[in-house]
Amino acid sequence: MAGLCMTTPALSTPPPATTAAAAPTVKAAAQIPIADFIRPADFSRVRISPDGKYLSAIVPNPQNPHENVLAILDGKTAKVLHVIPSGKDALIAGYFWVGGNRLVGSSAFKQSGLDTPQATGELFAINADGTGQKELFGYRAGSDLSATRIKRNTKRYAEATPISEETAGDDQILIATNDFTSDRNGSVTDIEKLNVLTGHVRRIGVAPARNANLTADHAGQVRAAWTNDGFTEIRLWTRRNNDDSWILRNDSAKSGVTIRPIGFNRDNSRLYVAVSQGDGPDAVELMNPADGSLTMVYQGKFADPTVLLPTADGLDYYAIITADGKPALHYIDENSEEAQLSKSLASSFPGKLAYFSSFSRDGRHAVVRVDSDRVGTDYYLFDLTSHQAQFMVSAQPWLDPRVTRPMQPIALTARDGLPLHGFLTLPAGKAPFPMVVVIHGGPHGVSDQWGYDPEVQMLANRGYAVLQVNYRGSGGYGAKFIERGYRQWGLSMQDDVTDATLWAVKQGYADPKRLCLYGGSYGGYAALEGVVREPDLYECAIGYAGVYDLRVQLDRSDTQRFNAGVDYLKRVLGTDRDDLLRRSPLGGVARIKADLLLAHGKEDPRVPYKNFSEFTRALDANHVPYESLVEPDEGHGFFLPAHRLALYEKMLDFLDRNIGARGQTTP
DSSP, X not given: OOOOEEOOOSXXXXXXXXXXXXXXXXOXXXXXXXXXXXXOOSXXXXXXXXXXXXXXXXXXXXXXXXXXXXXXXXXXXXXXXXXXXXXTTEEEEEEEXXXXXXXEEEEEEOOXXXXXXXXXXEEEEEXXXXXXXXXXXXXXXXXXXXXXXXXXXXXXXXXXXXXXXXXXXXXXXXXXXXXXXXXXXXXXXXXXXXXXXXXXXXXXXXXXXXXXXXXEOTTSOEEEEEEEETTTEEEEEEOSSTTSOOEEEEEHHHHSOEEEEEEEOTTSSOEEEEEEOTTSOOEEEEEOTTTOOEEEEEXXXXXXXXXXXXXTTSSSEEEEEEOSSSOEEEESSTTSHHHHHHHHHHHHSTTSEEEEEEEOTTSSEEEEEEEETTTEEEEEEEETTTTEEEEEEESSTTOOTXXXXXXXXXXXXXXXXXXXXXEEEOOSSOSSEEEEEEEOSOOTTOOOOSSOOHHHHHHHHTTOEEEEEEOTTOSSSOHHHHHTTTTOTTXXXXXXXXXXXXXXXXXXXXXXXXXXXXXXXXXXXXXXXXXXXXXXXXXXXXXXXXXXXXXXXXXXXXXXXXXXXXXXXXXXXXXXXXXXXXXXXXXXXXXXXXXXXXXXXXXXXXXXXXXXXXXXXXXXXXXXXXEEEEETTOBBBOOSHHHHHHHHHHHHHHHXXXXXXXXXXXX
């Protein structure tokens, strides 16, 4: 195998700073503007067209920074040729190539109270040359409500989810459709074929249960279905073909094992599945759909695998992205051409994750995605024949790795012996540092992961160590690890955050007198509950769209609008209202000694504003001082860049006065 040759980029834009030789030293104290940490990526989801002539990407709308466009670029120069705008208060949520040079995309629209536009189940299509634009499926079809200028099809009050990116006959793709309904149990999932030229749909079957997820083989046969009932139990069905009956293969409530489909192998004889059982991390296994038998493919040491990477022909998978600390690749077939070339790529990008993310149909050209914790994501065009890689675009070209800081995986043991993992990002200088413990939201099934995190980098750039711990209840470490967090809000989940903080102090990374908690949503809950339970440990806490009364969450959150959501809240929180108050920051206001900063949107449906109003009323009654930032028209998190900029400016000023430089000079 010939070595990898990195050619000179063909763009006028210079390569990322990581490729520059003998770069001049940048002062460690150089400050990155706050605005750079809220900038959307210049390019994301970069893919190559099936014929290899074009690249495609989602890019910001230059006229409106909170909207985006789907851009079609020249495959040799990365020059933008055509764009499709997302529309007012909207984002293009995703897209993929079909046939030779046609793209299918989905839309998401700003909905009341949510910081990120929500997918509406609409699908549109466009040719690579900008012609043939058409709204294929959606409730706004036939209207002029969008600014996309796409021709409309017949209205359909339903949402569509592509089942596969492969065609299922001439100009057709498989979609799963769910009618909009007021039924709290959701709706039946139909299987349909959608013509990507005309928008014509034809129903070919039905899923075995409501709200089902579906997986097709390479012959266009929908052969696997699964549901996530109440967010907790997973059922899996398989069948031989589109005309066969569904057979229930696994019910996690009965077997204690969860199995989720990923995709079929080359000859459609086996189905790759994610399997979770016992206390170990999830495994990737091959299932025989005929009898449900399993064969192990990969299981990590302590973390779940994240993504399977398709082969050049799209008929199988060549590697699995692993997450035991920093991400890496596990090769399913070490001798495959993709694996051999991928290994050469890895040697050219030390300390980063490089992999083939999409291929042309003939397998001769590919997009290489290179992820870094310090400079975000770069994209290269790779010629599999000559083994040459050409730099194309950067997602965050303004980042300088001589100023940003590395994110290091950490491991520790909780007080009850449970292994915990997370990440530590240290600023330039000498430890111990003032430290911000950043607590992720969710909380169940969500996790902090290695990679570029703008909030983390912003804090590190201002001189703070940043600690992130995946407390019990987080995702990424097997189903049992998630379940260990059920009904443990304010209990062992909170202990995990405290134990991680004390670990960082004991290791000498953090100054024990300069500690602060920060988080959004559940993270806001844990930040405030942390200063309730440990009043002498933390100097300050920042709650962003935080849960401060678990009873409000049970009664008013939009999660309880569906029966599955009610079941979820009852399972993870419990129903004893006195206990819920005891485990809420509202119930412990009198214990708080730390300085507080609270930010909330008045239109928040996920964590209702009543959390903020009741909590601040209790703070006032107990003469506990606090600072606040309320945005009347924002929801669960701040969507508009100007509002996020104001939040970060206030946060950094608050931190500086409490644990930063100014806090040390104040008498």
